Amino acid sequence: MTNKFRVVDYDIIYLSYDEPNAERNYTDLCQKVPWAKRVHGVKGSDAAHKACAELSETDRFITVDGDNIINENFINQVHDFDEDLEHCVISWAAENQINGLVYGNGGIKCWPKQ
Numbered sequence: 516m517t518n519k520f521r522v523v524d525y526d527i528i529y530l531s532y533d534e535p536n537a538e539r540n541y542t543d544l545c546q547k548v549p550w551a552k553r554v555h556g557v558k559g560s561d562a563a564h565k566a567c568a569e570l571s572e573t574d575r576f577i578t579v580d581g582d583n584i585i586n587e588n589f590i591n592q593v594h595d596f597d598e599d600l601e602h603c604v605i606s607w608a609a610e611n612q613i614n615g616l617v618y619g620n621g622g623i624k625c626w627p628k629q
Contacts, residue, residue: 577623
């Protein structure tokens with residue numbers, strides 16, 4: 516069984532709290548993804564992600580952390596997965612612009628709504 520995963524099929528939610536560039540980064544995201552939604556200022560990671568799930572209208576949702584800027588081609592991605600994604604989180608690595616290192620934590624993730 517192959518699952519076709521298209522980024523554009525899911526709600527994209529900008530998740531910010533107190534990042535210094537949050538407003539600039541959100542503006543950038545909205546230029547690339549005009550239908551993006553936002554959760555801002557929710558204290559605690561678990562509570563913030565639950566707020567995203569409540570806002571989402573799709574069975575999965577993609578979060579973009581407040582200190583991230585997406586590549587303009589991000590929404591065009593299509594992936595084939597051989598496993599059932601029902602209980603899986605998909606994570607994209609982020610490049611740190613200061614030191615050039617690539618990390619898996621933070622960044623962009625696709626969560627099952629449940």
